[in-house]
Amino acid sequence: MAGKREANRQDLKSRLVAAAREQILDKGLKGIRARDVTTRAGCALGGLYSVFEDLDMLVIAVNAETLMQLDAVLSSAAAGRPGPVAQMRAMARAYLRFALDNRNLWNAVFGHRLPEGANIPQWYVDEYVAMFRHVVAPLAMLEPELSPGKLNLKARSVFAAVHGIVAISIQERFVGVPGESLERELDDFIETLAAGIAARRGRTAQR
Amino acid sequence: MAGKREANRQDLKSRLVAAAREQILDKGLKGIRARDVTTRAGCALGGLYSVFEDLDMLVIAVNAETLMQLDAVLSSAAAGRPGPVAQMRAMARAYLRFALDNRNLWNAVFGHRLPEGANIPQWYVDEYVAMFRHVVAPLAMLEPELSPGKLNLKARSVFAAVHGIVAISIQERFVGVPGESLERELDDFIETLAAGIAARRGRTAQR
DNA sequence: GCGCATTTTGAACATTGTTCAAATATTTTT
């Protein structure tokens, strides 16, 4: 019976993450309480702190899972699409759909903030940044002459722009634009961006 | 000595908003505590609740002021610029600078979320949405044939896209891109968008 | 099975937002 300690520990960890995920799913980010989560996970209150540094780190663990999911969604959305523009359009749509279908999880990822002094773990940042690679691929086809550094920067911007459009529409701050017209808006945005890139190609000496 | 009641009330209100603003300025959104704010404002703990429904509403009052500031900044950034593209570029830059110079206030505006049931007051939403008008003006010059409805939708998207780019860069989740290259990236983005709009003009039957 | 090391437990604590009866201040009435 060796290694039972480590096994228990891992089991507790995943039970806690699962519990926190469910909690976020139906109560949102603010609805996650140490007592509820530990009860749900079937451990004592203090158990949480034997596996995570604090509640924020548990949230980050949940968010990491969500990011993995989103990454996979983007991957399969782009797979097999003919041409860079179609790929980007498909990913933008998939991003929108994911956000709409998993609003609370998605809000947890982008709405969670650590308290003033604390720093986000590097592995989490890396996982986040890794998603940009999905945009790098099609963008490189549209602008083959771009250096890797500029390509990365630009991919990040395109990602961020799509994110911004989705985010501002989802925050039901104002009456939500109907989902379908939002999808058209996104399509249009990608199309315009691509047309702009094509139009500007070679026209400028250097950027 | 008539009307002293209302005067006192208004005075308390603005002292509270000012105190909360300072608190956010140097401690961030999470650093705002009922006790600190009321002490700073020179009233008792309960005083806060005689003027605001709760802490969240006080935050919204601060955010409303910040939005006004930002609105003014965008206004004067665009004023006198020759042509729509120059206007949009100037506003994007101004937006970035404002976010960088007022990080905590800006984060409070876009990072604050009400608890599950509560609803954002309509006057606040209106103030927020009003900012889009700054993008509507130049966009209308670029695409004069667009209906007012589509124009609004598109202006919102452009605003959101710029917001997204700024937001993702500012969240120091990953090593911040140096401010200057970020500015160039924004310029480039606006330029590309404008080129795309021009290239697509008339080419599509209807959108 | 026994003793040691590690983990789990949950009562206790500190820090919050919020409430509300009492105290204070203002306005109205006489």
Added chain:
DNA sequence: AAAAATATTTGAACAATGTTCAAAATGCGC
């Protein structure tokens, strides 16, 4: 101007929360 009526301000008390840590329970090597 004093008294009565009304409204506001106060801050002690409460409830809800994240976090800690000594004691109890559990796992491990012999």
